[in-house]
Amino acid sequence: MALIIAGERSGVGKTTITLALLSFLARKPEKVQSFKVGPDYIDPMFHTEVTGRSCRNLDPVLTSPDYIRHCFLRHCQGMDYAVIEGVMGLFDGVCLEQRNDYASTAHIAEILDVPMVLVIDCSRLSGSVGAIAQGYANFNPNLNLAGVVLNGVGSDRHLELLKVALDRIQIPILGVFRRQEKIALRDRHLGLIPTEEVETFPEIQDRLAEIAQESFDWEQVLPLLKAPQKPVPPLWDAIPAQTPVRIGIARDRAFNFYYQDNLDLLKHLGAELIPWSPLKDTSLPPDLDLLYFVGGFPEVFAQELSHNKEIMKELHRRITNGLVTYAECGGLMYLSQSITDFAGETWEMVGVLPTAIKMAKRLTLGYRQGIFASPHRLLPPNTQLWGHEFHRSQMETPSPSPLYQLEDFYQNQTQEGWQIGAVYASYLHLHWGTIPQFPQQLIQLGQASTNVKL
The missing domain is CATH 3.40.50.300 (P-loop containing nucleotide triphosphate hydrolases)
Incomplete structure (x- = not known):
């Protein structure tokens, strides 16, 4: 019931x-x-x-x-x-x-x-x-x-x-x-x-x-409160696993916005999820095929993140050398040049996206329908999906290579996100439950990146 x-x-x-x-x-x-x-x-x-x-x-x-x-x-x-x-x-x-x-x-x-x-x-x-x-x-x-x-x-x-x-x-x-x-x-x-x-x-x-x-x-x-006991097969039961990959997932107090179903789907597809902390770790886990940055509160921990120079230096080197990276919202902010917090203090970030982030009073909130803005290796052009935005930060420089054409329920349209090198970053939070082809393609890109000399 x-x-x-x-x-x-x-x-x-x-x-x-x-x-x-x-x-x-x-x-x-x-x-x-x-x-x-x-x-x-x-x-x-x-x-x-x-x-x-x-x-x-x-x-x-x-x-x-x-x-x-x-x-x-x-x-x-x-x-x-x-x-x-x-x-x-x-x-x-x-x-x-x-x-x-x-x-x-x-x-x-x-x-x-x-x-x-x-x-x-x-x-x-x-x-x-x-x-x-x-x-x-x-x-x-x-x-x-x-x-x-x-x-x-x-x-x-x-x-x-x-x-x-x-x-x-x-x-x-x-x-x-x-x-x-x-x-x-x-x-x-x-x-x-x-x-x-x-x-x-x-x-x-x-x-x-x-x-x-x-x-x-x-x-x-x-x-x-009695839970119903109607048998159903596992989610994504018909989707075969892929070649195993190691995915480094940023998980700590600054990065903790994730849907458990997304993580379960990655595991179902054959991924080994390796948690690491941008706040505390000074190096990445070994032998990663893919980086996954979930959302969170990097603006709250911007000073701590900025002081961890060792991990930011390694991230910049690995990502610019071709390590496939997917980042949502807080992850996008962390990959930017800097974050200016609510107190007006500016803190250096990883620097792989050519934009700075500034916290603002206005809340950006709501469902968005995303259409991939141009050809790339994630999903076919004109593929539509639904996501959700929830942030008070703003990018100071618009992306020259946006990931999505977004539309809300009032037909307001904007271009959003970044596709630069092997980085796919966006403010849009996605639930992959009904779009398993999205993480499938990410994993395939990660597998290909293992041939890149880092």
Whole structure:
């Protein structure tokens, strides 16, 4: 069955309540698998830290409805419980495929045919909660609203008023969360601060588990969490492995935005993933065929990155001599000439892309349809794919050899990314679940680069 944690809008406490639920379940002997609606990277890091299992993203724009069903059922196999954290408000999505809530939490609930619990921020309302809950319950008759979680309840009297309003419409209360000041998770310019930087997270997790134990009606909630056990074949089962390659993947506090499915697909294709740290390592792992830079926060760690001269010097030499390199967002920033941070300080970077990066106030955010801008060795010209942009940095010099022609939902078009030598870099984050030919071609390019004298 599984359960989606939905919100009536952004900021109502979905993530905190989801983490509380997962923290409580992680104490039990049963196994729990989590999922996250949308393209987000940071919330899944928290899920993974709590459960010890990689959280999976469910995004029909970046993949497809069929892929979401397959991914969900596959990763539920052998699990006792399944929890899905929604995105934004329940019906907040994009206009695509003749619906205006495409990729919303409601859309995912329909695709997977699973019940939802609606989190309502009650800190500034009482009797109106009934109208809110009834409206959400009736807005789409195809959805199964199993009940509500009341967040921000201030007192017993406040709770009594909320209960009276919900009794009138017979919507079950599955949880009551009192106002909590000590478990707020810190954030910055792109959302929550990742778990690796939250030193007190183990204590926060313990407190969340205790709150969940007290706050949920477990007799009602546990049956809703049972993971479906419909057998499905492994993802990409029909795609054969290729000749083994060694891929160096940048993984540390500065670079940690990745989809686990992408890494799984690379392994399925025969790649050995070798993690290394641009922050700490002074040399690359030996015998690499390919470099993969995921996104992250290089702007936050720009000073540390800049001071690691040894690794930057080796990277510049290896990449300019032909080592195939794929970089997304934060990886692109690291490969630039320099990063100017929010304080106005400029820090030298690897320098293989002839542009500087400067942090800006404006957030660039949204889905983009990418069409490869010119012939190259990744995919055929005019191949279309969907990706997601999420950054506050800007390139100071436009690329003379852009990787993509991008278009958003408003038909705004831009050229973006770099293809220079054996480097393919872009602000666009890709999920490879439905475009396995993309990493296949990267691997083939990496194999060819082993013949290059470095």
